[in-house]
Amino acid sequence: xxxxxxxxxxxxxxxxxxxxxxxxxxxxxxxxxxxxxxxxxxxxxxxxxxxxxxxxxxxxxxxxxxxxxxxxxxxxxxxxxxxxxxxxxxxxxxxxxxxxxxxxxxxxxxxxxxxxxxxxxxxxxxxxxxxxxxxxxxxxxxxxxxxxxxxxxxxxxxxxxxxxxxxxxxxxxxxxxxxxxxxxxxxxxxxxxxxxxxxxxxxxxxxxxxxxxxxxxxxxxxxxxxxxxxxxxxxxxxxxxxxxxxxxxxxxxxxxxxxxxxxxxxxxxxxxxxxxxxxxxxxxxxxxxxxxxxxxxxxxxx
Amino acid sequence: xxxxxxxxxxxxxxxxxxxxxxxxxxxxxxxxxxxxxxxxxxxxxxxxxxxxxxxxxxxxxxxxxxxxxxxxxxxxxxxxxxxxxxxxxxxxxxxxxxxxxxxxxxxxxxxxxxxxxxxxxxxxxxxxxxxxxxxxxxxxxxxxxxxxxxxxxxxxxxxxxxxxxxxxxxxxxxxxxxxxxxxxxxxxxxxxxxxxxxxxxxxxxxxxxxxxxxxxxxxxxxxxxxxxxxxxxxxxxxxxxxxxxxxxxxxxxxxxxxxxxxxxxxxxxxxxxxxxxxxxxxxxxxxxxxxxxxxxxxxxxx
Numbered sequence: 001x002x003x004x005x006x007x008x009x010x011x012x013x014x015x016x017x018x019x020x021x022x023x024x025x026x027x028x029x030x031x032x033x034x035x036x037x038x039x040x041x042x043x044x045x046x047x048x049x050x051x052x053x054x055x056x057x058x059x060x061x062x063x064x065x066x067x068x069x070x071x072x073x074x075x076x077x078x079x080x081x082x083x084x085x086x087x088x089x090x091x092x093x094x095x096x097x098x099x100x101x102x103x104x105x106x107x108x109x110x111x112x113x114x115x116x117x118x119x120x121x122x123x124x125x126x127x128x129x130x131x132x133x134x135x136x137x138x139x140x141x142x143x144x145x146x147x148x149x150x151x152x153x154x155x156x157x158x159x160x161x162x163x164x165x166x167x168x169x170x171x172x173x174x175x176x177x178x179x180x181x182x183x184x185x186x187x188x189x190x191x192x193x194x195x196x197x198x199x200x201x202x203x204x205x206x207x208x209x210x211x212x213x214x215x216x217x218x219x220x221x222x223x224x225x226x227x228x229x230x231x232x233x234x235x236x237x238x239x240x241x242x243x244x245x246x247x248x249x250x251x252x253x254x255x256x257x258x259x260x261x262x263x264x265x266x267x268x269x270x271x272x273x274x275x276x277x278x279x280x281x282x283x284x285x286x287x288x289x290x291x292x293x294x295x296x297x298x299x300x301x302x
Numbered sequence: 303x304x305x306x307x308x309x310x311x312x313x314x315x316x317x318x319x320x321x322x323x324x325x326x327x328x329x330x331x332x333x334x335x336x337x338x339x340x341x342x343x344x345x346x347x348x349x350x351x352x353x354x355x356x357x358x359x360x361x362x363x364x365x366x367x368x369x370x371x372x373x374x375x376x377x378x379x380x381x382x383x384x385x386x387x388x389x390x391x392x393x394x395x396x397x398x399x400x401x402x403x404x405x406x407x408x409x410x411x412x413x414x415x416x417x418x419x420x421x422x423x424x425x426x427x428x429x430x431x432x433x434x435x436x437x438x439x440x441x442x443x444x445x446x447x448x449x450x451x452x453x454x455x456x457x458x459x460x461x462x463x464x465x466x467x468x469x470x471x472x473x474x475x476x477x478x479x480x481x482x483x484x485x486x487x488x489x490x491x492x493x494x495x496x497x498x499x500x501x502x503x504x505x506x507x508x509x510x511x512x513x514x515x516x517x518x519x520x521x522x523x524x525x526x527x528x529x530x531x532x533x534x535x536x537x538x539x540x541x542x543x544x545x546x547x548x549x550x551x552x553x554x555x556x557x558x559x560x561x562x563x564x565x566x567x568x569x570x571x572x573x574x575x576x577x578x579x580x581x582x583x584x585x586x587x588x589x590x591x592x593x594x595x596x597x598x599x600x601x602x603x604x
Contacts, residue, residue: 114520121523171481211467218423238512245509
């Protein structure tokens with residue numbers, strides 16, 4: 001078996017993902033678990049990590065482990081203090097050392113980034129941004145990182161100038177699974193035309209979003225809106241309202257989307273209807289690239 | 303003990319409230335439980351009702367029971383088909399008979415009201431509206447019924463002309479208790495100035511509501527926003543966004559609010575800042591008045 005030179009870790013609220021990389025910088029294995037920050041108390045992080053990386057541990061040397069994400073939050077393994085905008089994404093020198101008990105690992109966590117006014121924060125996305133900039137060093141424009149808390153980020157000269165977070169993904173999850181809307185919503189084939197209508201209706205009247213949302217329920221009750229149509233309409237309404245609020249970020253801008261395939265496609269489609277031709281890159285690859293870039297810059301510190 | 307001439311029932315998603323009324327139409331007792339529609343299956347409704355009204359049951363006569371609310375929905379005890387706008391609030395003649403098993407009760411459920419375009423529905427509020435119109439028969443203007451699903455209702459010549467529902471209350475509950483915002487929110491003294499700021503910020507940029515909501519979390523992390531301030535700001539943002547969407551309902555209109563004291567006061571304050579001097583009436587009294595008006599009109603049917 002290949003020896004791991006170091007371990008890259010993307011540790012979010014819901015998931016833990018690790019890669020084992022060889023001395024040449026190639027990831028030769030990846031593992032995942034549901035041991036996200038949200039389900040762990042402070043003492044649980046080390047065990048959750050060791051479970052996934054056990055095959056790569058040896059007693060004759062210390063294995064460097066570099067993490068990004070919510071693992072560095074106040075509720076995480078150890079708090080990694082934020083950098084402040086405007087700033088370049090953090091390199092490895094800015095990482096915080098975690099006092100791991102197991103001598104076979106040496107753990108560092110990359111900081112997140114905060115913005116003072118208006119107040120905003122990111123943890124994990126800064127590493128995705130670093131990964132994007134590693135292969136697009138001259139990028140000038142806007143990055144959209146869709147997810148639970150979608151980020152719109154203005155990049156210029158390699159720095160994060162400003163950003164804005166929308167709770168779109170979390171609202172979709174809460175509304176589709178825990179609100180009154182859940183009675184009329186189900187998975188099933190995605191209805192693109194209902195999604196498009198939702199985008200268009202929300203862009204036309206974003207101030208009425210709370211009424212348009214109830215209309216998804218009412219549509220099921222009095223207008224025969226089908227459960228899979230309702231799901232697509234809900235998604236369209238929420239993303240449409242976000243696009244309305246984020247207009248200063250994308251209007252007339254060079255936009256790239258860093259996300260998973262399905263969600264990126266929804267954003268690309270919606271932006272295309274507004275005349276914006278966004279490119280899209282895979283978020284997992286980009287995260288690993290960002291962790292790799294940070295690792296290259298801290299080799300001497302580990 | 304006074305004999306009950308009939309029982310009035312307000313049966314919503316979360317609560318069941320009954321009043322016992324004497325032959326003169328006076329309520330002489332009231333009881334409540336948490337056996338709302340949401341926790342009952344179809345067979346559970348009769349037992350939940352009998353538990354509360356046991357003291358008033360006799361074997362020598364059948365006790366009329368008149369209900370309004372979600373008990374008449376498809377997931378309720380029996381479906382009471384909607385009336386359609388424009389229409390007057392339903393009187394007792396429009397009620398649906400429920401096949402109760404216990405011969406000591408005769409149960410009727412008042413219908414809700416639907417609007418075809420844009421799709422919307424109400425169940426329970428139509429009876430509050432009937433109660434309001436019973437004492438204000440010449441009212442012409444807009445009723446605001448704040449709650450889990452706040453309704454704005456245009457009334458003219460005794461009819462419900464149109465209405466619009468906002469999910470504001472349910473979104474507040476989900477966001478404050480189940481979203482990432484819960485980490486920075488607590489009860490405590492209500493911070494009026496943070497509420498006012500939230501109203502004002504949402505009215506200024508309603509399209510950015512999903513970003514302003516995340517800002518409540520970010521404000522706690524980077525700008526020292528305190529948990530009780532955060533709660534007031536969240537409330538202000540959501541009500542402010544609603545007021546923005548509902549502007550066609552209240553701008554330059556004669557507005558009355560039917561709600562509980564605390565929530566009505568928030569809406570009155572927010573509307574006053576927009577130059578609208580709304581009156582407010584107690585929702586519980588108004589509901590009972592509406593059930594009484596409907597009962598008077600159906601005495602011959604029971």
